Structure formats: C-alpha cells, structure tokens
Amino acid sequence: MASRLTTFGNDLYTGKRSFNFVGGRKKWYIIAGVLIILSILIPAVRGVHFSIEFRGGSQFQIADVADPDPSIAQDAVAGVVPEATVTVAIVGGDGIRVQTDQLSQADSLEVSKALAEGYDVPESEVTSSFVGPSWGADVTRQALLGLGAFLLLAGIIMAIYFRTWKMSLAAILSLIVDLILTVGIYAAVGFEISPAATIGILTILSYSLYDTVVVFDKIRENTAEDGNESRRTFAESVNLAVNQTLVRSINTSVVAALPVASILFIGAGALGADTLRDISLALLIGILVGTWSTVFLAAPMYSQLREREPAIHRHDLKVLKERDRAAEPAISEALPTA
C-alpha cells in the first residue's frame, strides 16, 4: 500500500506521470474565483456570528451539572436582572452556558451566585466572563495590523531570498486567497468568530506561506539548474517541480492535519474547550486550503508572471521549435511502418 504512493512519487519525480497544474491554470483560476465569491457571499447572506468577545456581554458556564435544566438559568438571571436577554445552551451533555447582555460587575456576581444556588454547585464552579465591546475590536485591530506587517515583511524577505519579486507576489496573492477562503468556509460552517478562531486564521499565514516556500524552493532549484540548455519550457519546469514535491505536499498536509483534526473532534465534545475547537477548525480549513492553493494557484501564477519575460519567452519558443523538429522525423519514421 505504502509503496503505491512511493511509486506514484517516483512517477511524479521522473515526469512519467504528471498533473498539469501550470497548463490548466485557467481552470484553477476560475475555480478559485468561484470559491472566493462563495466565501464572501455565503457569510454575507447567512450572517456571520461573532463570539461574545466581539459583541460584548456576560457569559456564565458551569460544568458537570446534575440537572442541566435551562429554565433554572433563565430564572436565576431573571431574578437579578429581569430585563436582560438570556440565551442558555447545554454544552457537552451536562454543562450549562448562559449568555446575557453586558451586566454590571455587581449584577454579574449576583447572577453567578444565583446560578450556583440554582444548580446546586459551589460558587467557585461557575465560570463567568464579562467582556466590554471594545475588547474584540482591540484584538481585531491588532490582528489586522499584524497581518499587514507580516505580509509586507514576508514579501520583502521572500523577494530577497528567491531573488525575484514575482515569486513573492505569487506567494502573497495565494496567501490572501487562503485567508479569504479560510474565513469564508469557517463562517459558512456556522461557528462563531472568536479570538481563538482569529489565532487559527493568523497561523494560516505562517503555514500557507511556509508550504509555498517549500514548493517554490524546488521550482527555483529546477528553473535555475535548467539554464539555457533546458529542453523544457519554463512552464513545464515549474510544473515538474510542483509534481516532484507533490508527495511531500500530500504527506505534509496529512501530518499537519491529523493532530489538528484530533483537536477539532475532541475539542468539540468537551465543555468550554471552545478555544481548541475554534482554533482547530480554522487551522484544518487553512491547512487544506493552503496546500491546495500552493499547488493550484501560487505555482501557475508565478509561471504566468515569468513567462512574459523576453529571455524566458525566447527560450520557450526555441524549446517548442526544437520539439517540433524532433517530432517530425519521428512521425516520418512512424509513417512507413503504419
């Protein structure tokens, strides 16, 4: 079984088997475009849920309740602040989560006491949080600032490392697509956008670009070693590099996705581990999208950016002409036997 992927890897390496990632770029661009539109449309239509950290409000959680009856919580809150809007959810089977409008500190403590009494647990078992609406805005602003700074710095560093800004541009563009798709799919799943999800999405920056750099490094190696004598067009060189690193891409994304998926499924079952759940969903989507976009978007975009350079264009023409010439005798040889 394992050897099947190894053989597959061999064939990809030698070029015996090859997926036309670069040549079929129009198809991939269209698919990416449709996905981007969906990623914007679906959340826009269905609405994006922001977690309490972004909305502002008060939240109470109690684990391991003997009688998880939501009405107890309703009554407890109503007893303290009758006018508050209350949402009660049962989490993980025997946990209670109560969300209300933003309560004052004093009311908040009162509600904690009332809930502890109502569910017959010690007061220390009630987890309460009170979040001002500016908190989420603060975090978001810092995250966006971080995003901008990272894109700029990473762009410059990659341009220096690869000695061409075109690789940098292709990598950053595909990274932006990753971010849009990750946020879109995350929101479409219906999970709340929480600070943990923001962390996950920011990590995608790191992962997606990392993945792109690995593949681009192989592209750089191939195209640099080919030189003028190469009998492949530029696009073919790029495509070969992508194919040669395909097994790595698959292995890497599987290995990265496995722990994340295990957090997602275990985190989803545990009360209060929303942090784990949100982070891992964002990461899981991001890892898959990031691997996909490197192969299907970043590499073709880079090839497209370079192909128009006069030197490369000339070389490509030469290669194609030679190939035609080589093909002719083959055909003429083939004809008599036919």
Next chain:
Amino acid sequence: MAASSKRSSRPTSVRKAWRSLTWLGVIIVGLFAINAAGVIWGGASWTPKLALDLEGGTQIILEPQLESGQTATQEQLDQAVSIIRQRVDASGVAEPEINTEGSNVVVRIPGELDDQTRARIESSAKLELRAVLATDAAATSSISPTDPASDPAEELSATPTVEPTDGSDPAWITPALQEQFDTFDCATIDDPDASVAPADEPLVTCDQTRTMKYLLGPVEASGENIVDATNGTVTTQTGASTGTWAVNIQFDDKGTKDFATVSTRLFGLSGQVPRDQFAFVLDGAVLTAPSMNGAITDGRPQITGNFTQESSKALADQLKFGALPLSFTVESSETISPTLGTSQLQAGLLAGLIGLILVVIYTLFQYRALGSVTIASLVIAGVITYLMITILSWREGYRLSLAGIAGLIVAIGFTADSFIVYFERVRDELRDGRPLVGAVEAGWKRAFRTVLASKGVNLLAAVVLFVLAVGSVKGFAYTLGLTTIIDVLVVILFTHPMLQLLAQTKFFSSGNPWSGLDPTALGAVYRGRAEFRKPVAVPAGKVASSSKEAQRRQTIAERKANAGVGAGSSEGKES
C-alpha cells in the same frame, strides 16, 4: 569517483554526525541541569505553570479612562501596574500576574478571588490633596453652622468676583458653588458625574462614610507625589511610644515642596475650622481631612486622629497604593472554575496524544523504518520543548494556556514536515541513482536550504504576531516561534546525524524494503532502463503538442544525458 568520495565521506560524515549528536546531548543535559538547579535553589518546578484558562482563576482587564485624543504613556501604565501589584500582594494572593497589554492593564489571579481583593484591584483610585473650604453635615438643611466661609451673596454668580490668591481663599466659593454645596446629596456620590472637578477648580463632595459634606479648593498635590505611607504609633521626643496610632506619609521632592507651601498656609489659618484642614480625596470621596498642626517642610507629615491599628493601616495602604496615575474601568472580567480548567487541559492533552499517535502511524506507514527517525526526532523536539517551556515559565513567567497547547499540538505537524522535506529530498537523490551515503549528504544540502527558508517564514510570522498581537494570540505566537527554532535545531543536530549514521548500517544501505529507502522501490533502476525505454517513447512524438507527453519524453532524454554513464546505473542495481 563515486567510490573515492564514498571512502573519504564515510569517516568525516560519521565523525560529524557524532559531534552533532554530542552537542544535542549537551544541550538537553544542560537544559535539564538548569531546570534541576531551579527546582533545588530557585523555586522552579518540573511542570510548566498553567495559565488561568487551564488552572482556573480570575482575569480582569482594566482600560484607562482617558479624555478623547489623550493616550496613556507606557510610564503611566507601568506605574499603574506596579501599584496594582502592590495592592494585590498586600491582600496575600499567591502568584498574581499583572501586566500591560496594549494600553490595557491585565490582572490575572489564580484560584478564587475574594470580593475584597477584587475591590482593591478594580478601584481606580486617584488620590488628590485639596484644602478644605467648607464642611457640613451630610443630610442637612442649607444652613451650615460650621461654615464660617459662607458667602452671603445675593446673585448666584459662577465666577469668583475676586481672583482667589491660594487654595484656601474663600473667594473660590461663588454663590453658584455655595448653592451646589448646600443642595449636594451624599447619596449621589457614586454617580459618575458627581464629585468630579478639574484639578484647578473647587470640588464638592462627601467623605467615604457619607456623613460629612466638603467644599474643597483646587488640587494642591496628587497621590503620585506620595512615596510611602506607613502606620505606627506616635513616639515622644525620647522615643517612647505614646500608644496613639498615626499614619506617616513621605512625599517626593515635588510633593515636599507643594506640601510645605500648603501646610505653612494652613497652619497660619490655625483655629479657623475648617479652613485649617486638608483633605485627601480618593476617587472623588474624602478619605480623611486632618487639620494642620504645624508647618511641615520635610515632606513627612504625620496624620493622627482616632485611629486603631487596623484603621491606620487601611488608610496608609489607601494613601500608598491609591496613587494611580490614571483612572481605570473594568473592560472585561473573567472567572474560570478550576474544574473547567482541568477538563480543558485534559481535552487538550488527549487531543495531542491522539494526534501524535495518528502522526506516528502515518509516518511509519509512509516511511517504514525511516519513520522511526521521525518519531525519535519528534520525541527529542518534545523533550526540548517541554524543558524550554518549564524553564521559561520559571524565569520569564511564561504560562501555558489553552491556545499555547493548541500551538504545541499544531507544531507536531509543522515539525514533522521538516523531516518529510528532508526525506523526500534524500529519496529524490536516490531516484537519481546516488548511493545512500551520497544521497543523504546531497539531499541534506538541498533540504537544509529549504527548511531554513521556510522555517524563517514561520519564525517571522511568530515574531510579528508576538510583537503586535494581544492576549491569547501572544501565547500562541510564543509557542509557535519556540517550536520553530527547536525544530530547526533538532533537524540539524538529530535527524540529519541519525540519517548519516543509519546510512552506514547494512539495513539501510542495502536498501531493505522495510527501510523506507529502497532504491528499487524508489525507481532508481529507471536509470539503467532508460536506454530501453527511449525507443518506446519515440512513437509518442505524434502527440508532441501535449505537454504532458512531451515532458515524459524530455525527462527521460535528459535523464540519459545527465546519467554519469554506467557508474550510476550499476551502482543502483548493485544495491
């Protein structure tokens, strides 16, 4: 050529490998030693400290109250942090964590937080010193018998008719102010709009017990100028204790100067109750308003009154710790029960364990015996990471949060990827027909560059996030950056040396099918066969337009051209 390089590379690569492994051993032993030393002498522990979301406790985020356009300076925030820390320490809470995040002050208290400590933290506490102009009993009529300064002006003018000369000048009391003072209700003192006045204007307020109303002059000194406040008994000139409790204040230079002026003036008004009194105003309410018994020019006033030991201590604390440079409001407050924290920690660890097992199974499946190098590398990386986190939580106060655990679990995949990149490069070299030892060296050269470049991007992301982000994002970025560095370290000092050594063993160099580096399975023999293949490929020329086909042909053709003639192919077959 291949043979000679093999001969010479064997001893050097082995020697290098052992040297790297020795360094790794030194690092691990060193980290162990540091931590052990910390455990024995420095109060460190073998387990990392946990953040609130795992340990349970309370987190309060305080936001400075600023007028629009104003920003809090880092100095002010640092000052606020140290004052709040003193307040919390005074309440005896173990291991509070107080620091600034952006322009907010974040207080994290493990375990249960009693109401008293909470009040200590949340009271924004801005201390002002103002001269008393008038006093009155709280719930009274507008007649103020104790008020000698009341101005019987007819019209309610809001601006003083005579420019006040100092903070005790009755000219401050305009008819409008008198009216406000007369009608002031002490019950309204907690309203945000009540009892606030600019520093250079008089203030109408009450004392904390709401039994007395005060009309106070402008601010003469503020709490920031108080260096220290202690309680003690008053001593006679011979040093004998009188048994009377007092609060001793010590001002800084500016405070000393200001207070000298004020005390000289107030002492001059001695006997003119209440204008010889001086009010300490905490958050708009009068804490105490002693009368001046002398001109104090050394900046060390002593407050006496009907103090007990407790009340003098409380006042001293308030004077000392109440000196926040900014007012704060509670932006968010979060209490996490220890039960919830534990269950989150367990969920996180379980998820990590399952994730790790899945990765192990997949790697063994993919890379067979070579997978064991991955697993060993992960274990080494895990050990170093654990030690680093434990040491950092001891030295730098790092605390492992749920987001941090997520970062570590995610790092399993990212770390394993370095090995995958490396192994795939080695396999590529094998496919090109190199012998294993040479393939390991050549593959390493290429892979190392890629690993460094890509990990550099990872590290950049971690650093940017760490510098710019707040709260839990920071903890996550920290673990991400740490594991990235450890990952590179492990690849250099463990994975590569291990592969160098394993390449010398018969199991691997003979290309055992279970080694994961079987040249036959990797198609290295292609090279020898390419000659036979070529004629087969030629008729395919009719589809030259298909780049896919073209590529196949090209590759094989080039492969042949590149093939260092028979040497490589015979080598490939031989192994």
